[in-house]
Amino acid sequence: MKARPFHISTFGLSPDMKRVHPAFGSINRGDVSRQTLFDALETYRRLDSDCGPSASHITVQAETGRFVVRVSAKQLLFAAEAESRAQAVPLAPEEIVRRLEQPPAPISIRPPAPPPEPPWRLATALVVFAAGVGLIGYALKALFVPDGPRPDENIAVIPGDAPGVQLRSLAGTFATGQLPGDRRLAISENGYTEFAEIGPRQRLGSGADSIRIRRRDNQTFLDTTRSGIIEFVDKNTLRYYGDTYRRLH
Amino acid sequence: MLGAAIGVFAVGLGLAIAIPAVQAALRNSRAADVAGDLRQFAVAFEAHARQTGSLPPATEAAGEIPAGMQSQPGANWTRGSATGRYLWAPDTLQRGRRYRAAIVLWRDHTRLRANERRLLEEIDRRVDDGYLLSGKFQLGYRDQAFFVIEP
Structure with missing residues (x-):
């Protein structure tokens, strides 16, 4: 199966991706292959940025969603576009590419099956249930008082x-x-x-x-x-x- | 499942506590009514004996007010109680002994039921010794309770 390209755009990166400055603004880099993306991320990781992680970022559109990669202290920070910067996780370039290729997890409409009840729980439930039924029977018996025992029952x-x-x-x-x-x-x-x-x-x-x-x-x-x-x-x-x-x- | 079982147990426990408590409360209330009636009737018959020199003659049926007592025993006599209707019984034979006068708590059915016995025991505790085979309040002919006015 042929790998689908990633669409990337950059912010604060020079066209050759070797310098960082907010003045470079947004640049649409178009669709790139997996290897090109990996090389670009590796290059980006090695850049010395005095402007901090907010000065630049790479936005990647993949089949799995839209993600933002920032750099700080020679480490790439990976997050979904909708997530805040604090939710970003530090990842190596190959991990980022692997995550971008992962298909979205299937969403189950059925709740997960509860774990089977342990035997002691079932036994306890049965004992408590039987005790409850016994108590109800005992309580209701008082409402239906039988006649006193006949003195001649054993005659x-x-x-x-x-x-x-x-x-x-x-x-x-x-x-x-x-x-x-x-x-x-x-x-x-x-x-x-x-x-x-x-x-x-x-x-x-x-x-x-x-x-x-x-x-x-x-x-x-x-x-x-x-x-x-x-x-x-x-x-x-x-x-x-x-x-x-x-x-x- | 354990939750449902605990629910059933809780309902059972609640009923097991509540039903006997309600029954005991009802029994106590009825016993207090009958004990009050018997004391009131005893006073009325004694007053009648003091005024006329004798106790009233026997009646033919339970719930019938004895002759000469129309205003004294009151409505409770004809209404009866949870234990049966009141019967004025002079010269009555009860378990081998003759009493000059007693009030019988007349019950139409012969066999004494367990709940009726408990009610009579509760009445006995209030007017007598709490024991249904001795004292002023006893079980007599066909397990009908009677209250001795004059031994």
Whole structure:
């Protein structure tokens, strides 16, 4: 591939580029080859300038942009034209030519991919996330309070015909007494029980409920659907919420 | 990802602190209301007994104002509370013991829920010994709470 020429112009340099003085003004040197540019930069570097780096410069138009080269203390200072003088970097002539030939760096429109997360970070995130979900679950659990545990959860149902046999033997009416405030409990053979209170409050808390006979630790219970557990003491005595019910008939 | 996880954790921590705190505040407020009601009712029934020489007769339903007490228990009696409706219960049998007079906090459902038990315990701490199986405020028949007016 054929190298493209560089277009150069000078300021403060004599036409033969051997003397420096601002009075020489701007001179357009036209397109030059790589070697010519290198020779010109080398010549420029060797010039003794008493006027300082601002007295002269070489402007180079390359494919990569427009650049300015100044000289100070036998050193070339290279900068893009848009950059300030302070941003100029000291470079040798061959480095300057190499930089001028470098194609512009491609500009990516995609952001660079983040570096992969180290394993410890991922593990920490998972642990923290799990702890957070656990805390949310714990907090929300308080809003959905379940009913208290049934006291009869571990009670086994009596298998076979035994429940029917026991229900028939239990059927009848039981009571805590005969005074106002005492309670009655009626058990039917077909598995229902009825609660009532003697006196003005007889309508309160009355109602029927179904029962099943269950056993736990060799103790027999009557398990109702809605009304909890009726303890079986013997076929003539039951206990319900601490009250003793004795058979009336 | 770690940032999102920290966010979830922060939300969880905030909820875990805030929800129990709000529930406790609500429970305390409701317990204070019921405890205040019970003290006010006790004073009213004692005053009625001093004036008439006897306590009012039993009512047939919860929330019903006892005869002769129309102006005394006030609107809170008929309105009820977070624990249920108030029931005037003279000659009441509770866990094997008969009381001359008590106020039952009547609940329509049989099974006592965990949050209801905590509320009753908080009420017990305010009016009695804090223990639901002893003292003036107890759990009785079908785990209904009752407040003893006259043992």
